[in-house]
Amino acid sequence: MKRRHFLKSTAAALVAAQTGSIFGGRPAHADAGSSSRPRLKMPPLLDTRETGRLSLSARAGALSLAGGPATATTGFSQDYLGPTIIMQNGSLAANVENTLDEAISVHWHGLLVPGEHDGGPHLPISPGQSWTPDMSIAQQPATAWYHSHIHGRTAEQVYSGLAGVIHVTDGHDAERGLPVDYGVDDLTLVLQDRRISPSGQMVYDPSMMDVMHGFMGNRMLVNGQVGAVAAVPAGIVRLRLLNGSNARSYRLAFDDGRPMHMIATDGGFLPGSVTLDGLTLSPGERVEILVDFATGAAPVLRSGFEQPFGVLEFAIDDTLPARITSHPEGFGPELEVLTGTQVRTRTLSLDMGMGGMMGGAGGFAINQRPFAMDRIDLEVELGSVEKWVVSSTMIAHPFHVHGALFRVVSENGSPPRPENLGWKDTVLVRDQAEIIMRFDQPASRDKPFMYHCHILEHEDAGMMGQFTVS
Ligand SMILES: [Cu+2]
DSSP states (O other), X not given: OOHHHHHHHHHHHHHHHHHHSSOSSOOOOOOTTTOSSOBOOOOOEEEOTTTOEEEEEEEEEEEESTTOOEEEEEEESXXXXXXXXXXXXXXXXXXXXXXXXXXXXXXXXXXXXXXXXSOOTTSOBOTTOEEOOEEEEOSOOEEEEEEOOOTXXXXXXXXXTOEEEEEEOOSOTTTTTOOOOBTTTEEEEEEEEEEEOTTXXXXXXXXXXXXXXXXOOSEEEETXXXXXXXXXXXXXXEEEEEEOOSSOOEEEEETTOOOEEEEEETTEEEEEEEEESOEEEOTTOEEEEEEEOSSSSOOEEEEOSSSOEEEEEEEEOTTSOOOOOSOOSBOSOOOOOOOOSOEEEEEEEEEEOHHHHTTOTTSEEETTBOOOTTOOOEEEXXXXXXXXXXXXXXXXXXXXXXXXXXXXXXXXXXXXXXXXSSOBSEEEESSEEEEEEEOOSOBOSSSOEEEEESSHHHHHHTOEEEEEEO
């Protein structure tokens, strides 16, 4: 099968999603106060800054979408998804309890912690057990996230709800001139497409083709809600976007073309904002943007080029304080250039071979080797800088590395797209990307770090490898 066919199929899936979307066309502008549509809720906050402690309980739940029948779900300390965890640098004692009847793990995606605290497939939490890593947080402010990472079960467990957002903060965002009022002018938005059956329930039943393309939905969920409206003040609002979807990449833009001022990528702030009219966000990636809602009718955030579908409708609520009315000038440190005297280069190919296409084993791999729990693929020297040349086959694959932040050096030989200017831990590889990173976190043979495709069906099927840092 040729690449073009895959692109066509993906486009077809998008059209299907649009047809089934509640956002068939541009929804009528509605004042949040008078709209019959539900108001978008934020995940509850879990602020660890005072206590230095973090407790999560993975549990079974139920989710009713738009008044339909309930779907059995899972969540952290709630029915679906988990709280937004606020943390700062320093020690953090975590306690993750598993009340489910299957093993889970909790990977801190975007936290720079050693392999033994990373929460990958080698750190399962058995049913009825708890995991209590005593962590030390030391990194720049960033929007990170957490999700289950059990090999072979990640896709279904994350789809079911085992994910949540993390804000790493240094408490200085107000001084930076940034919005800081959670749920008012600082919105956390978990974007997920989900497949909703005609009876209104969320289903996960991947076919062979679904595994090939990754499992795509026909409805947009934002923070676990369908069709909710985000109420915002008539000022500058910060949107922290997480693509928490299993497989779908979004090409996000506002329907009225208003600019997005990108201020942060996966690993933290840019030195100053970068103005974009749209951005691509692939599974696992985060981006923070400032949007000015002071003028014009409230827009709709949409995804796609030719036949865009609605992701999230906004509405101006004049009762909300518009605290920030001018764009901050600069707020992040200069981006470090990671060129040392000795940079080891490795090449990695994200493989989808014939075996994978036929649904057999062996198709999904990295450098022709499907993931194996008992095989270390790479050994990296602690403190060293490496350049990885990553190539994708068949379709674009979002490539994620644990335990390090990287800079994108080039994409297909050209300078990186604007979305990839800052610190990253996940990058959408379309043909080829070169990334450079320093490995400052140790990982043993028993608790190694992962690198993998963040299309979760691909990851589960074997597009993953593991490495030590020592
Ligand atoms: Cu992939």
